[in-house]
Amino acid sequence: MGISSALYSGVSGLNTNSQAMSVIGNNLANTNTLGFKGARTVFSDLLSSTINGSGGTSQVGRGVNVSKVDNIFSQGTFEATESGTDVAIEGDGFFLVREPGNDTIYYTRAGAFRFDEDGYLVNPEGYRVLGQAYDVNGDLIPGDPDDIQVVNSGLVEAQATSTMTLNTNLDASEIPPTVAPFDYSDPDSYNYSSSTQVYDSLGDSHLITTYFVKDAAANSWSWYWSAETAAGTVGAGGLTDPLTPGSGADTLAGTITFNTDGTLNTGGTGVLDPDAAVAVGIDWGNGSATDQTIDITFDTTQFNSESTVISQDQNGFGAGNLTSVDINSEGAVIASYSNGQQIYIANLVLAKFANPNGLELSGSNLFIATDTSGTPRTGLPGPELGKVFTNSLEQSNVDMGQEFVRMITVQRGFQANSKIITTVDDMLGELINLKR
Numbered sequence: 001m002g003i004s005s006a007l008y009s010g011v012s013g014l015n016t017n018s019q020a021m022s023v024i025g026n027n028l029a030n031t032n033t034l035g036f037k038g039a040r041t042v043f044s045d046l047l048s049s050t051i052n053g054s055g056g057t058s059q060v061g062r063g064v065n066v067s068k069v070d071n072i073f074s075q076g077t078f079e080a081t082e083s084g085t086d087v088a089i090e091g092d093g094f095f096l097v098r099e100p101g102n103d104t105i106y107y108t109r110a111g112a113f114r115f116d117e118d119g120y121l122v123n124p125e126g127y128r129v130l131g132q133a134y135d136v137n138g139d140l141i142p143g144d145p146d147d148i149q150v151v152n153s154g155l156v157e158a159q160a161t162s163t164m165t166l167n168t169n170l171d172a173s174e175i176p177p178t179v180a181p182f183d184y185s186d187p188d189s190y191n192y193s194s195s196t197q198v199y200d201s202l203g204d205s206h207l208i209t210t211y212f213v214k215d216a217a218a219n220s221w222s223w224y225w226s227a228e229t230a231a232g233t234v235g236a237g238g239l240t241d242p243l244t245p246g247s248g249a250d251t252l253a254g255t256i257t258f259n260t261d262g263t264l265n266t267g268g269t270g271v272l273d274p275d276a277a278v279a280v281g282i283d284w285g286n287g288s289a290t291d292q293t294i295d296i297t298f299d300t301t302q303f304n305s306e307s308t309v310i311s312q313d314q315n316g317f318g319a320g321n322l323t324s325v326d327i328n329s330e331g332a333v334i335a336s337y338s339n340g341q342q343i344y345i346a347n348l349v350l351a352k353f354a355n356p357n358g359l360e361l362s363g364s365n366l367f368i369a370t371d372t373s374g375t376p377r378t379g380l381p382g383p384e385l386g387k388v389f390t391n392s393l394e395q396s397n398v399d400m401g402q403e404f405v406r407m408i409t410v411q412r413g414f415q416a417n418s419k420i421i422t423t424v425d426d427m428l429g430e431l432i433n434l435k436r
Helices: 002-029 400-435
Strands: 039-045 049-053 056-060 064-071 078-080 087-090 094-098 105-108 128-133 163-169 192-199 205-214 220-229 232-235 238-240 254-258 264-266 269-272 294-301 308-314 320-327 332-337 342-348 350-352 360-363 366-368 377-379 387-390 392-394
Touching: 002 039, 002 064, 002 400, 087 094, 163 192, 163 205, 192 308, 220 269, 254 294, 264 294, 320 387
Parallel strands: 087 392, 163 294
Antiparallel strands: 039 064, 049 056, 078 392, 087 387, 094 105, 094 128, 094 350, 105 366, 128 342, 163 308, 192 205, 205 220, 220 232, 220 254, 232 238, 254 264, 269 294, 320 332, 332 342, 350 377, 360 366
16 A cells, blocks of 8 residues: 555646646746736645554655645736826736626726727726716716716817906006096006907807006006907997997996005906896807806906016816827826816726735636635725826736746656656566566
């Protein structure tokens, strides 16, 4: 029995070392696979047999077996890419993807994403990437992660200007104009003017000019406005003929007062409306909405410095074509349009497992959660779940040098076990020859 048991011990050694060589071969085959996590073979001895000798009871091993093939989830190195939808994870998290029409969620470290013909963010196998969507105000919508899709893959519609902000300084050393009353066509009737580009409901751009007139009262300024429409120049008080100066465009729009230190006191807001009493709105005369009113905010100071516009802002824009979709360093998917608008579509969601070694391999760089892996903790990228890097891809974590060393030891182990079989065979031959 001792000789035959040694024979089977050698066979078990051949089998286990063959399995180990398969694992090493798979690791080396995937040295260039994105996000691949290498594995190692853990051996364990088999049950022992008990023998009795003069010194008492002893045990003799019966061979070796594969205890487990462990995936090694160490961090892989990053490769810089030129694609704005390539993403890598630094940390323990996984991307979430699923097949169209299937609710099964898969987990992956390979972030080579792209957009398909329907605007969905997908991996190379067509699995849709999951994320948390943003609403129209740029706030994340609560709920379960869903497919990331860019709906406006063509034109994005225009938005009419409804608010405008002027950040200006009005020179405190200015004196009231010598020409009165105010006339937009006469520069001598006002101290300073500033033009701002605004948009109507069709996305056409127009210039609105704001005029500032220093009052006789200390620290007080009057302001007016005008805009060119198809029917003529419009301003506070209604339409006027631009060829007839002083025919009605000199209606006061508002008054701004300042404190003695030059900071704004009163009059910091107003409305650009030809007739504020009935709120008729601006009619540009080009087929756009005829009731456009614009709320204006003056972030204005009165210092003894040259009158100037520090900055100006308005919330309108024209129609635009989609130019690119990128993912930023926080995992937000952002669509950029030719009109300068950037729309937040969704934010990538990551998952983390208490026991990632319990994940089940599903091929194509995908894993499936199991009872052994535990329930995933999902959320936005961050210190806990992992940080994302754009224009980057995580490479395989296989160390070829280490794998070759393992290959040598496995090969020697296989040779040693084959030697056991040949030696036992020789011993059995000697035993059979005893009858001669």
